[in-house]
Amino acid sequence: MTSSQLPRSKTDRAREIDRRDWLRRAATLVTGAAVGGFETLHAQQRAEGAAYLFPGFKASQVQTSGATINVVVGGGGPPLLLLHGAPQSHAIWHKVAPELAKAYTVVAADLRGYGDSSKPEGGPNHVNYSKRAMALDQVEVMKHFGFDRFAVVGHDRGARVTHRMMLDHPNAVTRAAILDIVPTHHLYNHVTREVATAYYHWFFLLQPAPFPETLINNSLETYIGRGVGEPFTEFMRTFGNPATVHAMCEDYRAGASIDLEHDDADAKSGRKIACPLLVLWGDRGNVGKLFDVMTIWRERASTVRGRPMPAGHNIQLDAPEQLLAELRGFLRA
16 A cells, blocks of 8 residues: 555544645635735635634734734623634634633633734844733733633643733732643753753744744744644634744743743742642643643642643643533632
8 A cells, every 4th residue: 555545534634624725725815915915815814714713703803002912702701811822823722712602701812923913023132022011911901801800721822921910910810721831930940851852942933033934934834734733724824924923933032031030030039829720731742741740830829720631732622622621610610
C-alpha cells in the first residue's frame, strides 16, 4: 500500500476539508479586495466567522483605553469572560461557549493583537503587550457591558492574562479557571532541557523582530497548523494578517521582559491570588509531565483546586464535555 492509499483519520480528513475551505476563502479575498478593498472584506469575513462559529451570539468591537477588542457575546445570567491562547482567537471556544451561554452571559474576546482585535505597536520594553495592559483591556470590556465583577476562564496566553488580572484587579474577578499553564515566572526560572524542548516556541518568538515574523509569514500554514486545533480556517484568516503575527511575537517578548518585572515585584511582596481558582491541564500535554502543577499554583493562590483532564493542550477542543462539567461545578460554587 502506498502512502497515498493509507487510510486517513477523521482528524486528517477534517483538516483537509478545512484547508480547502481556507484556499477557497483566500481566492475570495483576492477577488473581493480588488472590488471593495481589504478592510471591507475583512469586516465581512469577521462577521461571517462569528456567525458561523457562535450561533445566537452577537459580534461587536469595544474601544478600551489601549486597544479595540473584538468580542462575541451571548446567553444570559452571571457574566463569564473567556480568553484564548496562541496562535488562536476567541474561535477556540466554539465547542463550549454555546453550552455555557445557557446559564451565563458569555463574553468571548480576542486578546489585543490577536484575532480581529487591534494590533498596537509594542512600545518600550514591549509594554503594550504586557499582561498588565492585556488584562486591563478585558476588565474595560466587561465594564462596557455593565459588569464590574465577573468570572474568567483563560487558556494558554489567555490564562496568563487571567493570572495578571486576578492580581491587578482582585475586586473584579470573582473566580477564575486556568487551563494548561504554570505561571510564566516559574517556567522561566525552572528551564531544563525538557522544558526548553517542549516550549521551544517561547525562545523562538521572543527573538528580535523581524526574524521570527519573517519565518512564520513565509511558512504560515505549517506554523499555524501545528497544534492549533479547530477551526484551521479561522486561524489562518486572522494570522494571514502579518500584524497579527508580529503582535503574537510581541506578546511573547513581553513575557520574557516586562511581565517578569511585574512577576518579580509580586514575588518579593508575597502577593497572592485572592479569588477561588480552578486549575486544569491535559494529561497528554506537557504541563503535567514537566511540572508539579498543583504545588506551584498553591504557592500563588489562597484557594485552589484542580486536576488533569483527558486531553492535550487544547482542553476545550479535546474534552469539551468534561471541561463543561468541571466549569459548571466550579462556577456554581
